[in-house]
Amino acid sequence: MINTVVEQFPALIVTTGVFSAFTILILGLLSRKICYYIVLIVTAFHFILSIFTLQHVLTKGRIHYWFGGWRPPWGIEYVVDELNAYSLIVILFLGLLGIIFAKRSVEKEIEERKLPTFYTVMQLLISGCCGVVVTGDVFNLFVLAEVASLSTYALIAIAGGKALRASYNYLILGSIAICFYLLGIGFLYAVTGTLNMIDMRIILQNLYENKMVHVGFVLVLVGLGIKAAVFPLHTWQPDAYTYAPSAVTLIMSTVVAKTFVYALIRLIFSVFTVNFLELYINAWNLVPWLMGVAIIVASILAYRQNNIKRMLAYSSIVNVAYIVLGISFFNSQWSLSGALVNILNHAVAKGCAFAAVGAIVYKTGIKDVGALAGLANKMPYTSGALLISMLTLIGIPPSAGFVTKFYLAIGCLEMQNYLMLAIILLGTLLTLAYFLRVIEQLYFREGNSTQKEEVPFSMLAPTMFLAILCLAIGIFWLTGIPLEFLKKSITSMGVIFR
Amino acid sequence: MNPILGELTPFVAVLTPAIASLLILISYKNPNIRETWTILATIVTFTLVFSMVPKILDGETMEFVLFEIIPGIEFAFKVDAFGMIFAITSSSLWILVSLYSIGYMRSLEEHAQTRYYFCFAWAIASALGVAFSKNLITLFVFYEILTICTHPLVAHEESEEALAAGRKYLLYLMTSGSFLLAATMITYVLVGSTDFKAGGILSLDSASEIFLQLLFVCYILGFMKAAYMPFHSWLPTAMIAPTPVSALLHAVAVVKAGVFGVVRIICYIYGIELTSSLGLGIMLAAWVSFTVIVANMLAIGEDNFKRRLAYSTINQLSFIILGVSLLSPMAIMGAMMHITFHGYMKITLFLCAGAIAVVTGKKLVSELSGVGKQMPVTVFAFTIGAVGMSGLPPVAGFIGKWYICLGAVQSAEIFNQPIFLTFILVVIIASILDIIYLLPIVKSAFFENPKEEIENKEFGRRLYFFMLVPLSITAIFSVILFIFPDIFSLIELAEVAVDEIYE
Amino acid sequence: MIEAIFEKFFQHYNFWAAVVIIFIGIYATIAKNNLFKKLLGLNIFQTGIFLFFISLGDIGSLETLGIGDATPPIIWKPAEERGYLYVNPLPHVLILTGIVVAAATTCVALALLIRIHKEYGTLEEDEIIELEAIRGD
Incomplete structure (x- = not known):
């Protein structure tokens, strides 16, 4: 009995999410205060459901949910395996913390009359992202990705001013991206006649030599690459992160970014499979080199930034490059583990960093690194969280970032790619270089006031919680308990090791 | 006598300073309670470490596996004789330097003292972690923490110069950390393990000869904390830190972690x-x-007191590595013991330098004339340290140098290569240079007349007592270690370690 | 020879039209300076894709292209047994959804454009960048 109930959860999360978005809109007419609590409760509820889902997946195996009882390939199917369930938890967890953080931050940055719409769109965003993660249908993925993307455009633009152009740029590039994806799906549909991922995977097996499939693959890759801000397709991202309201940046950098990274991994491994990549290994081998360039260039760009949010945005590009680097060495279990691990690690660390920066902006309005001087005395807890998150992003053991670096290093060595190992380690040093600027300002320079002024508890709590998680998750991965889970997830991606 | 907490002891010994650091952070409002935590932690840690000695002397080792990170790599602690030597040195000196810190920091009314004690405790925790690591990964974790948590201590002054020193410090040591991680991972991929095993885990079958040689270079670069040339310049720069930091961390914990690593590798x-x-x-x-x-030659030309001592540290560290690289039992024994000997002597020198700076405000060697009349006890302690540094009896430094010279002879015999004998010449020249740059300080302090009027300031200050006692104790120990080198079972431990290596 | 090429070209003229429209759209989206024209370009791009999808529904024409191994969802018979041409309805359904999405995108974009025009008084990108630079952060 309970099993059949759990199998409804993925669909339930998406549908109730979308439903609650409209509820908020209507109830917002009556009371503006209630909107926040609806989003909070619904997302918390979804988070609990996602934990049950993961538990079910781990013990009973994959969940298949057929919409309207239509059998695939005709109907839309939601499939949840280890990778989905893991991504779903990451997204909902960070979404939840982001919403808790958003309340006070948004009250300050956004006009009160816009609050109901803000929370409506926020709820749509999170539901859209959940949808992308649980769906097993490539076209459904397109629709839900658009739900999430359109919400994101609106949320960025809510800040007004420079955010408008940033949002518009993102809209144009994001739409081009999603159109590329759609076109790619068109090509694949033309040769396979199906939109179901599992079905498509089976039919594609005999068509790897087909030119239509090649075009489709490239289009899908480029489309999702733009969405996930994979270098050099990241151009929209720094502006969008910089000018969006703090709470939105927090959600974008964690929830939205990770959603599209998931989609990229899912499409590459579950639809096209490793065999396809192996067939064109020479072309695919360019990817790690491109990511190597990405790590170095984006780090240097980050070093040149004065705006701290922009600096963190470039750091996100570096981290996405780590993930793509990880999946590009698909023959190494450790490399893929590094990529999967970094989905959570980077979400937590970057979430913490953006939350702390959001808190600083909330209290002092400071946006430039140079103005941070002496803030450690003024806001000790926020500064502490920012420090920990930065150390995590640098990859100091035993933080979560170290685990990513550690797994990727073994992966590179297994592939005998010594130069890439050097680049990863160089990336660490460059990360240190740009974050050291911030840390020096925070801790080693005199500010003008030493009066303690912390942010409200509802902002401080998620920030501190994420900071603790940066370390706790790192230690959790290091204990070796999750290795079995990682291995299962990789297998569920369709990678089988000889 | 058994270790107090059984197998858990090494883990708890590492954990104690870490927990103390949190307690220090919590009680930032009350300096007296804060300092009580530090002192308590020092004593508990030393007791824990010392309680393990008898078991180690029996030739046993202790292991405590916390968890397995990936197959073949555990996060684990292992206590063996060599690790014990390093642990005893750092934990015993921590007690003295903590007392000294209290006097020093309060005399100068330094800012951010909570941060200072917090980072100091973490530095000791990670130094002990390095000493008790079972494998390279565990060592790497603590090695990196050591780098990070000593950075705030180097940049403590918060001046532009100090921040620049901090940046340089991180640049060198984090780069070295990257090399260490790379080398460690390569070793893991080659042999599937990174455990320290007497006799080594790598062999000629693991990889080609040239690969192993390159890997070795990678390892040596990984232990840049040993401050060999040409990668030494971070150490003199880091001397901008408060003196207790220079004394314990940049003469004992941090740099010795580098040397310790080199010994572990070889x-x-x-x-x-x-x-x-x-x-x-x-x-x-x-x-x-x-x-x-070369380090000694540079020391002669250096006028800044602490920087001169830093060059002396560079010299002595390389001297220890020299001992190990001679590869004969005697030389390795000498090198291992010299870790402790040098620790005690160099800390004496630094503590004296700090005391002189606090009392008279003098930081340059050329200003020191007549200080001996103001602060006789301090300068006398300095004299003991200087004599030991030069390798003259009756101070412990002589034993280390003696063993290493014997080791050179032994190497020449074992490997049948008379070229090893030239290293005796190196030791002698280095010792002569040591005398040239250290003893004139003593001479001018005692026998030259100061430019201003003389006044005995040594006993005037209440807090100065905190500084005088530790530096006297380290000076006395430097002599005691010569007369009874076995006071910390040092020779026995070194013997056990060498027996293990040559089994 | 030339005739054969012509024949092949005209047989699938709808695909060629889609390609042309798509490229016009992408060009306008990327190259135009006016933000509104960018949006128009985007719409043209999307229209091209819709045309492409709908053309896919024409199973017969696909088979002559040699890529018609698709499994049409309604009728299971292979082409020889079928003996007649039919149009696959699924792409039409997909494109209905696609049009809705495109319309939504356009709505959001238009709303943004109104806000931008209110804020800066222009929709020329270079002018907006200049204005932003003058205003500072």
């Missing part, structure tokens, strides 16, 4: 046989011999 990862068959021993010996002599 004796426990490569093994003596492989190192000598690859010809790495003699190459490394030649390299560090260069450092031994």
